[in-house]
Amino acid sequence: MARRYTAMTRGQRIGNAVVALLVRIGLGPKDTYLLTVPGRRTGKPYTTPVTLVQTGEGRWLVAPYGAVSWVRNARAAGRVTLRRGNRTEEAAVTEVDARAAAPVLQRYLAAIRIVRPYFDVTPDSPVEDFVAEAPRHPVFSLAVR
Numbered sequence: 001m002a003r004r005y006t007a008m009t010r011g012q013r014i015g016n017a018v019v020a021l022l023v024r025i026g027l028g029p030k031d032t033y034l035l036t037v038p039g040r041r042t043g044k045p046y047t048t049p050v051t052l053v054q055t056g057e058g059r060w061l062v063a064p065y066g067a068v069s070w071v072r073n074a075r076a077a078g079r080v081t082l083r084r085g086n087r088t089e090e091a092a093v094t095e096v097d098a099r100a101a102a103p104v105l106q107r108y109l110a111a112i113r114i115v116r117p118y119f120d121v122t123p124d125s126p127v128e129d130f131v132a133e134a135p136r137h138p139v140f141s142l143a144v145r
Helices: 010-024 069-077 098-111 113-118 127-136
Strands: 032-038 045-055 058-062 079-084 087-095 139-144
Touching (some): 010 032, 010 045, 010 079, 032 069, 045 098, 058 098, 069 079, 069 087, 098 127, 098 139
Antiparallel strands (some): 032 079, 058 139, 087 139
């Protein structure tokens, strides 16, 4: 049974702060960006590090911990801002269905080891198993504006 994400631990907050600092200056993992999205009620911008998946079909934003705040805010706003170093881009986000999300989730899980406890599948599981897993891990396609 997969672990459920409830709230960030102190260690996760510290880890996110370190990753955010590295990404802000253009270092850190290759596909990691700072995602900023306006709050759905306040409009206040919220920022968190995320790792994108890039395929021949485009770029994808994965929510490995489920429908956390940034996911609900992105759904409401329909757009996000991505930053890495001095480069900033606005992107429209569109949530995709389970069938489209499955291969993206499989690729994400293969690349990002730290999130594996939150999935009931392994990177070697067949893509059909990821279709069943997809409703618990929203995936968005990104279209740069």
